[in-house]
Amino acid sequence: MPSPARRWWHPLLRWTWRSLAALFVVLATLWGTLALWYQLPGPVALVVTVMTGWALLGLAAVAATLGVFDARRRPRAIPWAWLAASMVLLLWWQTITPHGDLDWADDMAHLPRAEIEGDRVTIYNVRHFDWQTRERYTQRWETRTYDLSELESTDLLVSYWMGPAIAHTLVSFGFRDGRQLVFSVEIRRQRGEAFSAIGGFFKQFELALIAADEHDIVRTRSNVREEEVYLYRVALPEAAARQLFLAYLDEADALRDTPAFYNTLTSNCTTLVFDMVKRIIPGLPGDYRLLLSGYLPDYLFDLDALDTSRSLLELKSRGHINSRARAADNGGHALPDFSAAIRQGVPAPDGHLIDTGTPNE
Template sequence: MSVRNRASNTAGPSVARNKPPAPPLKRIARLAGTVFVGLLLVCMAAWGVLALYYFDHESLTLRTGLAAAFALASLIGLVGFALPRWRWRAFTVYLALFAVVLLSWRAIEPSNDRDWQPDVAVLPYASIDGDRITVHNIRNFDYRTETDFTPGYYDKTFDLRKLDGVDLIATYWMGPAVAHIFLSFDFEGGDHLAISIETRKERGEAYSTIEGFFRQYELYYVVADERDVIRLRTNYRKDPPEDVYVYRLYGPIENARHLFLQYIKEINALKDRPEWYNTLTTNCTTAIWMHTRINPGHPPLSWKILASGYVPEYLYEIGRLDSSLPFAELQRRAHVNARAQAADKAADFSRQIRAGLPEAKLSASH
């Protein structure tokens, strides 16, 4: 009996120490969760390194040093996360470090007071008196080349009741998937006001898609005469050359007026409170889409809005462009380079580039 007791006493603790293995699905879920968190840490590390490298106009030496230090800390955190004993302590410490970087980055404030490139140096704004809207600092440069020009601006009063058309302008320079999109508002009597949402670059600064994610550029609304903003692209941009298409939009006229006022509101707001441009969330097409949300029945968000070159095709598919022609034929007619080059500095430039386009007008109801 004592032998059986000793055997029983010996077996008891051994059985207690040998826990049954977790069910297969639980093990798979645990592994998947660990892998997901690990990938999340890698993404956070990449974002943090780039955010510090492009941090708030600091010197290159300081930014490079901060980015390298964060990269080293990220590597240590990832190694710690890979070790089960240290996993969650490493994760917690790394989250705290990342939060410091994120909060510091979010604290960077945009400014209207920098040494701007001449083409974006002057901010437009508008005065509103009922239906009469006076737009100040409409850009109309006298170009000799893309970079050699005489700056010029004028003020003009528009009657909102006479807004009778909106055109979408699509500019291509690197294949069908990428385009710069902007709108031109048409008024009775042949007046046109083009508004292009762009980056406000400092003197000597070039555009970078990657830098556009990291608060490098302020948001800027180019409010311009079409002889400036369209002719610049058709007649003077050569490296690379650009193909410009003008499409007449269909929809209720009241929606167009609401959209125009929404643009004016944002233009005035940027004069008093600058904002950041963002390559993904606040660019030439997503900002237009955000403005259209003021109207009922606005275009649904689509991947073709993010792949901006397909915006005209998308609008055709949902009935916002002339559907009496196949899209390929409509696109052919919308190409304005040859007509713009022939019109050049003509006073009726806007009329000449629209020769052959459908005479679509906004309707009282859609």
């Protein structure tokens, strides 16, 4: 006769196992439903029909796993049918590969390409659009030459477009002649396509790395899209800044030769930059703020990578560029000193103010 402990312990283990198995089936079914919605080709009616069939099979598998059916008539084939369908779904998912030759939106049409001779770097396809509205703009793709021996600053720009935790991050390199070059990791939108954070988990977008003038890529966020943009001067050693600049160009080459998918969580505007910096400065700690990129300045402040002679609150106040960016507009066109104007009053890592300006707020 089984002991009292065995009488309650075995049913508990069986219930726990079934609950965990059912939870796995629920999550996998939800993932498969979204994967089919975002990637299955064909008419909407066909996609919805396949999604519905998959979801109903998943619900039946959950019910069978939990023992909802009568034990004597439990359709044991249902979980196995769901498992077989899952294998087919995964095999199909692996066939979805990124492309580099689609009908891209105008501002994503070209990726940068560089020729390097010693300190002299020639970059093709530097974007320098003149944005009047989101839909109306003048296109310019330029070839520019930079001298890496004159690279003197590295700045982080954080543009908030969906609450305090979610932001787009850009890195701007400054040269002794006053020019700034910005690198931005973005989704490579096709013509007419719009960003979807959920779609970014399901291979909806290829990955792009854009090299652009601040008049283009910063001004469009602060003045045209009216996002809240903050600028921080980063204390990155000269040699590390040079390596990071070149790492961006290597990444652009890799994406041009071997397209990759954007992923909202693992391959985005912050995680890719962190991966590059980590190769240059080993030992950087991982942190949740690398995923919640709106808090990235807090992470850099804790690493003493910003001006720590001031509070982070003051750095944020002085780094808020929107009013200065709007003041630097001239009838919808940025003034020649746009980059200098948005840096007025922003502390450098050594604690000095740029042009001894005052906060814009």
